[in-house]
Amino acid sequence: QLQLRESGPGLVKPSETLSLTCTVSGGSISSSSYYWGWIRQPPGKGLEWIGSIYYSGITYYNPSLKSRVTISVDTSKNQFSLNLSSVTAADTAVYYCARLGVTSPGDAFDIWGQGTMVTVSS
């Protein structure tokens, strides 16, 4: 059964770069049927799509975050990563990684990691 797990620092200082990794187990990240995405949720607020990546390295980003976001993939480790630069308190959130279906399910996030809380504070 496919599982995703986020990892990374739980505390990041303002103006620094937030870096998280999602490890995929029980299946290959190199499947042609899926993209892989990052979604975040500030405390008490709603979900926000950050961006998605294909195993080939093709990326798509939320226009509101595009200038600060980089998503990359390491197929040899079955992992993909998120870098968010110049963070502020507004970037404090639970960060989720998820699988995004290309065809079935079409354009839906069908498997999610448990999420990891990242706090931006000095």
Next chain:
Amino acid sequence: QSALTQPASVSGSPGQSITISCTGTSSDVGSYNLVSWYQQHPGKAPKLMIYEGSKRPSGVSNRFSGSRSGNTASLTISGLQAEDEADYYCCSYAGSSTYVFGTGTKVTVL
């Protein structure tokens, strides 16, 4: 790319049916029948309930159904049960391989 609009809260008694709306624009919900719905219990990751507007993943109860009319998508929960109490989010494909989520709706079972 603005968040899709959902009612903040919806409530119903056990056994009743409720409907959650998700209003977008002609650039997202209105252009693509690619709305998905997620259920999120407190402290848990979201769970996919509906995709492509009205399709249910394997294992999701047929009490959950989805539809779309114009720029508005809807999620209906029939035969409301205590376990359905959760937050629900819609999400739409918005073109150019981008996605936008809804503001979220808290469902309360009275």
